[in-house]
Amino acid sequence: MTNSIPEIEDAECIFIIGSNTSVAHPLIASRVYRAQAKGAKLIVADPRKIQMAYTADIHVKQNLGSDVALINGIMNVILSKDLHDKPFIDERTEGFEQLREVLKNYPPEKASEICGVPAEDIIRVAEMYAQAESASILYTMGITQHTHGVDNVKSLANLAMLTGNLGKRSTGVNPLRGQNNVQGACDMGGLPNVFPAYQAVTDEGVRNKFQDAWQAQLSGKVGKTIMEMMHDLEEGSIKGMVVMGENPVGSDPDMNHVRHALSSAEFLLVMDIFLTDTAKLAHVVLPGASFAEKDGTFSNTERNVLRVRKAVEPVGDSRPDWDIICDLSTRFGLPMSYGSPSEIFDEIAKVTPSYGGLSYDRLEKGPIAWPCTTPDHPGTPVLHKDRFTRGKGLFHAIEYRPPEEMSDEEFPLQLTTGRYFPHYHTGTMTRNSPTLHSEMPEGHVEIHPEDASRLGLKNYDMAKVVSRRGEVVTKAIITDLIQPGNIFMSFHFMEANANVLTNPALDPISKIPEYKVCAVRVEKAELAEAAI
């Protein structure tokens, strides 16, 4: 996030796009409600009628994967109505002329043809967003999980820069991160191209620094992303895999392919707190301790570093993952001995400039937002205040590209995916919580009444959903919360997991798979199929 969570409640306008905020980030949704109580306008762009849409001033339902056309249409209106922030554009950005050229192709009527949002709604959204003193954009995976996910994010950055909504309070482009420590896992270098603090592995100076710090020879070759790893496992050039606290069988697209890839490994080691479907394929499974059984830190979506504290002893013989890694590494021949997580954190602070000023002592008083470079640095809740990281903010002129897989005769509907309120990701934690499980004990597919009647489906009938990659039999819920032509499923339920169907096609830059759109057909399940 460019800005902090508490600032949201003072925004004059909030634009939520591709985020089911009240479901995926309930405590951020409550900030939005508070902002509305103070008079803020709320715009929601989402193909489904999500809960946030009920209290929105405008809800637009864009076609799946058409966000660039919608955002370009909004920006076209802002320019034609002269609502852009000229001093901000002059002083702090570059590339405006190229953007202006491309936006000429997206008058609201033309954008409307692509994204399915009426032209008059595009105009209202543009006016509402651009006329606010401070406007904050919130987005999640509805924006990023596309083969043009990077284009979507850059388009939102264009919109914010065009209206000067960056670098000041209650504005910004704010991705709400879906997992407690996805920010931290990235910060710590859990990515194939960077060491901790996003320092490139290809940069020789950086590599020398880490070679000195770790007393080792390091590779300057960018590694493989998850989807590439799965491909290489199947093809045989990757032979072994170590998985810590992840369940790729449930969370990656095209589950049958992932299962086959992991089964091809000569050696698969999984560390987890439950016997997940990934762990079931392993040669060795090591029992980890849960968050309540260890000390450490998480970094949240607003870059705040927070303490995790041990409340109880680990169950059975389970051990914290940091302790397991030290032991495994030592036996492997690379001795690692750390007395406590605090000692590890001190090493992190030494090699991670953005965490350089942090320590357990300082965090004892409460969370601190990185960058925090020295022990007396107060932390940084708002990024890009006076300048952008690269100097001037760069506009990207972006044309709309359709999703990889559009519906056709054989697969006439489009599937999109997401979460439900009582569950989380692949359900390994929430389905082991009796209270949450009882809120929603099984999965289902949402289908619009028009499509259902054409297919002869009634509420709670068993439906068979088929894509080019697999099929799932699950209960049909007939609802007009979804648009005709679209269906919706979650990936919480292994026995009815949307990821059997989803498309592993990747964004060329971020390598994110296109979870949010794929072509499917739905049939009424035969009795025998429904019984499985």
Place this chain on the structure above:
Amino acid sequence: MDLKFTRTTCPYCGCGCEMLLETMDGKLVGTLPSKTNPMNQGKLCIKGWNVHEFVQSPNRLTKPLIRKNGELQEASWDEALDFAASRLKEIKDAHGGDSLAFLTSAKCTNEENYLFQKFCRVGFGTNNIDHCARL
């Protein structure tokens, strides 16, 4: 009766709500929201309020497992770690570090993520490390 409250951070979404885990005689029995954290200010969502339930679930893994004759069977830590370390070493020696891949975790702590990528990069000389940031 020994009643204790431990201030910690929620393990579900990226909001970073702080909570008090309630323990009675060493057992986790409840969760309360932190009132002093500026993020959640005394509130939690339904997942947060019930976070203690999965921690001591009977389905938790409590012992290392090794696949023998096609089935995962309980093993000692020594046996499991020695076997895992030797298999990783064999593969590295036979095919090089780039023949191994590592998935780190958006659910684990910063300290664990740091050590895991260090193990991968230093131990195997490869940058084949990723996690589900995109998923």
